[in-house]
Amino acid sequence: VTALASTANVMRHAFSAGIADYRAIFTWRSWVFGWMVRVVAQVSFFGLIGLRVADDRSAFYLLIGNALAVAAQAGVFSLNMTTTERWAGTLPLLVASPTSPVVVFAARGAYLAVDGALSAVLALFIAGPLFGLHLPWPRVVAVIPLTGLVALSAYCLGTFLAGLVFRFREINGLVVNTTYVGLMAACGVNVPLSYYPQAIEWLAHGLPLTNGLLAIREVFHGDAVGSILGHAGAEALVGAAWLTLALLTFNRLASRGRLDGSLDYGA
């Protein structure tokens, strides 16, 4: 019980530190007029492509997919955590501390999942009506927890990848961006999964976003609750699997940096 309380305490402090970081980057004005404008523009960009390519239906498909992709995108941003610690010079201290680094990193960046879910829901509810997307009330409320689930699932993938790139900060931005654009390409965001070869379709089901997005599309179609819950369950399983992988590998990968001294600035 003491160990659990201690871990919870570390997570609480790490989460607070993450929030403080975020507040140093964004004021509410820069979040609304900078970040949110970008997010709404990003979703609208694809909505406009849908209109140009075909019709409203095509635009709605792209709008919903790309709004949800924002949740996954912010979740994957958790990868930046290790680089931030390294730049701040606190990474060696964290690894040397008795607390497991993965606990600190997982908690510290958790605000990104919250931010991603909030940004995605707002983007959908702002850009959607601009394009004439009907938000079926009260069914549409289900989109909020499902978006949160997608953000969390992507966050778990991001934490796993953070362990992999722990010692290679020079490729951190590269991994972040290729991962989220890769998710946009493979997870049924812009074209149905059936468009791609079978192997990619299977692979996509093992990635965050795919199953959660299927659930959200079914919410809009008014499909059966059982089917929606099935896709949501699959999304939760995928997230849990990536988190388990992160827990199994993160500390081992981090401790390699202790052996070869690559944790510090100079490495």
Place this chain on the structure above:
Amino acid sequence: MKGFLAGFNLELRIIRSGPDALLPLFTAPLFTIIFLAIVRNGGRHDLQPDALMAPVLMTLWWFALFQGGNLITGDRWQGILEWALAAPTSFATVILGRVAAIMVFGFVGFFEVWGIGELVFGVGIPFKHPLALVLTIVGTMFAMAGTAVVFAALFVLTRNAYTFTNSASFPFYVLGGVFVPIAILPGWIQPVSSVIFMSWSADLLRASLKPEHIHDFWGRLGMVVLLGAVSFAIGRAVLALVLRRMRVTGELATA
């Protein structure tokens, strides 16, 4: 010229030493696949050239915004801005050389997009008006370089350029008509779009890949070059102002 070449070579080395700088060259193939998949899935094979030109412009814009925009801020962080300014070579010439190197790197995206289109979908770039295409690309790179100088000058002034760089991608892709012509945008946005050089570039790039005659080519290319020249002039003036102010207030270093 020596300063320009020194800046050019310096930037090539900087880019080579940091793989993160090459980020857009990794995302361009993915965006190419996304855009081509959308138009082909929608049965609009006529829009394939547009789907190929969008990631080319996005790649150039990313290089101008992130790599070009952070030039001086990066020097300031590393504490080398004072040395660069104290050198007898004109600082603006060195910056120009560095921006030119960035744009050359950005142009690699064109061939990359072409290759991915061929490899994945068997779709190449249709060279219907090759001269118009080349001239438009050169004009676009010139205007992108001018924009990068403006960003570089403005970012020194901001406390946190990260917020702006992170936010200035998709709004400009929409306003610049990177994929969708600005004629589709609401009427009240179109005057804003028309002063963004990318909207002229994007239209011309698309037109140069289609068999139809390009209406008023020279006039439209002239607008790209004019808007690029205006950017250069603004960037140069802001840069001179900012650096003079920093010298006076002693804020050249990241104190």
